[in-house]
Amino acid sequence: MLLYLSTWPEVEAYLEKSQGIILPIGSTEQHGPTGLIGTDAICAGAIAHGVGEATGAIVAPTINVGMALHHTAFPGTISLRPSTMILLIKDYVTCLTRAGFTKFFFINGHGGNIATLKAAFAETYAHIGDLNIPHAQQVQCVVGNWFMCGSVYQLAKELYGNQEGSHATPSEVAVTQYVYPQAIKQAPLSPEVASGHRIYGAVDFRQRYPDGRMGSNPALATPEHGKQFYDLAVKELSNNYLEFLSVE
Amino acid sequence: MLLYLSTWPEVEAYLEKSQGIILPIGSTEQHGPTGLIGTDAICAGAIAHGVGEATGAIVAPTINVGMALHHTAFPGTISLRPSTMILLIKDYVTCLTRAGFTKFFFINGHGGNIATLKAAFAETYAHIGDLNIPHAQQVQCVVGNWFMCGSVYQLAKELYGNQEGSHATPSEVAVTQYVYPQAIKQAPLSPEVASGHRIYGAVDFRQRYPDGRMGSNPALATPEHGKQFYDLAVKELSNNYLEFLSVE
Amino acid sequence: MLLYLSTWPEVEAYLEKSQGIILPIGSTEQHGPTGLIGTDAICAGAIAHGVGEATGAIVAPTINVGMALHHTAFPGTISLRPSTMILLIKDYVTCLTRAGFTKFFFINGHGGNIATLKAAFAETYAHIGDLNIPHAQQVQCVVGNWFMCGSVYQLAKELYGNQEGSHATPSEVAVTQYVYPQAIKQAPLSPEVASGHRIYGAVDFRQRYPDGRMGSNPALATPEHGKQFYDLAVKELSNNYLEFLSVE
Amino acid sequence: MLLYLSTWPEVEAYLEKSQGIILPIGSTEQHGPTGLIGTDAICAGAIAHGVGEATGAIVAPTINVGMALHHTAFPGTISLRPSTMILLIKDYVTCLTRAGFTKFFFINGHGGNIATLKAAFAETYAHIGDLNIPHAQQVQCVVGNWFMCGSVYQLAKELYGNQEGSHATPSEVAVTQYVYPQAIKQAPLSPEVASGHRIYGAVDFRQRYPDGRMGSNPALATPEHGKQFYDLAVKELSNNYLEFLSVE
Amino acid sequence: MLLYLSTWPEVEAYLEKSQGIILPIGSTEQHGPTGLIGTDAICAGAIAHGVGEATGAIVAPTINVGMALHHTAFPGTISLRPSTMILLIKDYVTCLTRAGFTKFFFINGHGGNIATLKAAFAETYAHIGDLNIPHAQQVQCVVGNWFMCGSVYQLAKELYGNQEGSHATPSEVAVTQYVYPQAIKQAPLSPEVASGHRIYGAVDFRQRYPDGRMGSNPALATPEHGKQFYDLAVKELSNNYLEFLSVE
């Protein structure tokens, strides 16, 4: 059930049987010479829709722009500052809590979002605890990173070994190829690719990772792989979501 | 050209010939018993994509959640506070300005966003003016509200007269029916519908507009109307965008 | 009844019979070669005092500085950033709400304030709704722009036609001449005057509107016109205020 | 020279010979049963105008609302939170610094403003130092509290002894009587008046100081006293201002 | 009783008999050629520990970094901006108030903290008053500046006369020598030392006070003096604290 294709009475009816909601969050950032700028949002959104179908959960609209400040020296990247993203998450969760939701399951497509999401959850619990909302103490937020699912990780290792890398990876590119086969990009990729540098500011990042990839070879990706990753992630995160709902 | 389906080298190439970008912005809010919660985001996104195709402009991912605090007493609504939205817009425009964009054309689907957008533009100009960006003084932001296009307005008047109302209107519902024909909703609509009340806080709003509509009869909407509105809006906003680009 | 010339017991007594308050808001910004920098505050303040006398309403001190960032390339302009102004309005309304006021009627002298005021109202309703104030849901804020009164607009059209322009207008200058006849300024005004450009940042604004006027000929203003505008605005806004009070 | 009665070319001319500006700041707060709510703004504004005349300095519009949170349990009080006031002061000084001003002399009518003003000055220096303004390092802000002038203090002691108190004092009431003789209020004042309690929150304040006075007997005030205080304050602060200008 | 060496059940037990807490606050800033950068934190911390022992009060960890923006042109200085410090104080006091504390006695080692502390207290009272905390109205914050104790001031005058100065003073250096005899520094001190300049921005400060001292001769300090100052401050502030507790 997709929130944006629902009416408010449908949401009201949903809330009588569940207080859980899935919130996909991605990023709008460079993904190397062939990866789509929307990769993280596309993956998170598609997988979240799959989880919604599998579990009957309502799915919020995808948060397309996240915390990608270190990618902003590449054109096309859009990022919130962490302090803005904290306010955004707080606003989202507060609105939905007032309506009756208490179980917030973020399906995340971008490693760079994780720290700020966790900070935002802490800020949000404290904020909501100060409001006059009866179920404030039941509010729970968790983040499920599809690319860190055990099954996904293992398949990536099998298919790509250490060419999976850590950004603009073949696994995430594969998922976008599965979702948008019409948008498969070709570009020459140098065989050597930078890897292993820590992440600091945006200018520094582009100097260390000149084409945007971090140790990855996205040329290995195929739409068929993408479907496999998609299926594994949907299955594992669906289980995670249902378990999250079942624990008080 | 859709930003999220592009690579960063494609954006880099685009910037050599244009510094314009289209940013659709909607809202996630109740739209009466039959209107989709994503109505404003769906309309803004679809029309923005149409304008992008018609003009060759790059289109940013849709900002799905805007300023809808007055709708938050209806479940399913998500809103940023105006102060959060100002920061979000500032972050978006600042990132894109650093990359070389200077002409920001927001295609807006929600009346409630307009005031905050304008405030955000002013805040953003002042902010960017303080940074060391050579083209800072060329940054220009405008908002094009598809539902206020002259041609759209006239067709709505012809088709619906005063049953167009001002929220959950048949015209916007029609566009969503055209875009998502699989999500056309049916629900009983009382013939009387509240209208003419000013908008204050969320609880007050729901008391005055108990089913969420503001003077509208969305039962009049059809997907065919939706196509007409879509075509008119794309045409008129495409012209507006090209004119915006052409003026220094 | 002027708040600043009242004592707190007088305010306490006033609150027993009315919960309405008038808040004049202007701006401190350039108004062309002959217009006073305080024009918007002077007009808003004087008209608000008139409305207060006509209706028995209490009138708050004038907010002298508003949102005028686009005028800040002209010396003498002082502006709040929109985010600061939102906090200021929120603080004002919150204090007065605690005291028992619920009907906030802003009399505004500056078009550039409108968007930020509306954003501030939304932010304020949400904020106050979270506090433990019994009458929080009754809080209502509206803005009455004296220069957009129908009667004012019509007189300006009759007297000045299209030389009214949109900034440093003869109508507002006339009101200041009526209020401060000792401060009528003379300066050569070029017959050609820029008009029709959109408003972006401050540096851009001064380039497009080199003497600060926007399509106006303030040389047409007279103190007698000023009195006419004043009387019309006071009458129309007094009616608006009383109607605002009468509607629940 | 009053900023609000000046034009921008007049300010431009002024800046060629002086970079100093006087900014009156008051408060809108209860001043006991007979003191005007605008007392602090009235005193600061009137004295600032006097100093402007005596020294040829330009005078900004009075900041009518300051930091008076501890008075907000009395109706009619309006206060900024300190964090808001810091932003407001920063915005004012930043705008004026861009225009060329460097010497900011605040004439203050409210003890409760002093701490926040000083905090705001520190915040502002750091902020302006980060901007690309050539004369950023010359920016200097000082606060001149008229009620703490040596000559004023001495006269108050002579006239009122320990009945001067520390809030709603006869000296400040006298100045308002001199400025607004038509607004002299009468009300019974209990001979005993609370004094000596520390200031904490607003509810606590009203419990300790039930009629709003702090150890004062404002019934001693006369308009003639007011003129004396006014003259002394104008003279002393004019000297202070000129000295401030003369020191690099 | 030191908070950081206590367990939560010990704090719970403490709260049954007292709601008072001592919070030392210093600064991390240059103190001239021979003064320690931690001088203010060292003095405040040591004296607060002494007061805690003398009165049985619990002592919070020292806030090591305060408001020292004007010293930031000297390497080693770390400062919060006032707006950050307000948030920090608000967070501290809010947490402790929830736990049951109501009497907050800050022992301060840095003059530059005072204004921001007072602003923070006002902001905090207003914030806490909006929360659902039963004892919110009892929250009281005061600041005790050890260097402004009457007994301390008098001894400094006796020992150093006008060579006490106002920053990097022999009295505060003496206390650090008493606390950290192993860290007594020697460096040539010019006999002339700047004094009497107002404090503005950081660059300006270093220009006026090139070696960081303000009118002081810290070479006069001895550890024995330090013990005397320490004893006087502990005694006087202990009395102040107990009196603070005793007044409702």
Added chain:
Amino acid sequence: MLLYLSTWPEVEAYLEKSQGIILPIGSTEQHGPTGLIGTDAICAGAIAHGVGEATGAIVAPTINVGMALHHTAFPGTISLRPSTMILLIKDYVTCLTRAGFTKFFFINGHGGNIATLKAAFAETYAHIGDLNIPHAQQVQCVVGNWFMCGSVYQLAKELYGNQEGSHATPSEVAVTQYVYPQAIKQAPLSPEVASGHRIYGAVDFRQRYPDGRMGSNPALATPEHGKQFYDLAVKELSNNYLEFLSVE
């Protein structure tokens, strides 16, 4: 070399040979019935001092209070909100960057700080990149968590197996016993201890972990263990720091 026991000329001299600095950060939070509230700050501070000695690095004062909102239902806990902590870290790093530091090595004692620290680093890089600081692009921040050192982790496993738990662990308690042998606490510890629950809000946390421990048996700790942990952490983090300095 400890910053707080240094003078500014000593820091100036240090900066000529190194731009690295170590910043210990802990927390002030409950650590079960026997763990000290200052545990995380004590461990981080002591180990940081050790690393400073081993490497010749300068060590900043310990940040005693971090992000511990989830522990605030236990008395004695003090926490910054994540948004406050981001500002604090930004202020610290900005000040020190202006002075010439570029390599910021945070030694962290609290798992709950990690997410907010990472968010703060991203926010800080973006902020500093906008300032006019020549070496802005060289600024690098990393966090070294002593309790996650491989050698520490292994020893904890050997000594305590799964009784190490994840909060109020015997390993961290042991370090505090080594540093403060005079503050070893005894209290009955139930043999069963909650573990495995996710962390949400503060009230929820205390319900799930009633005595504050998370799966740990701190009764196993000894000062001798503490010395071992201390030595291992100092050694490993010293190597990490030196490696951090050596990489451009």
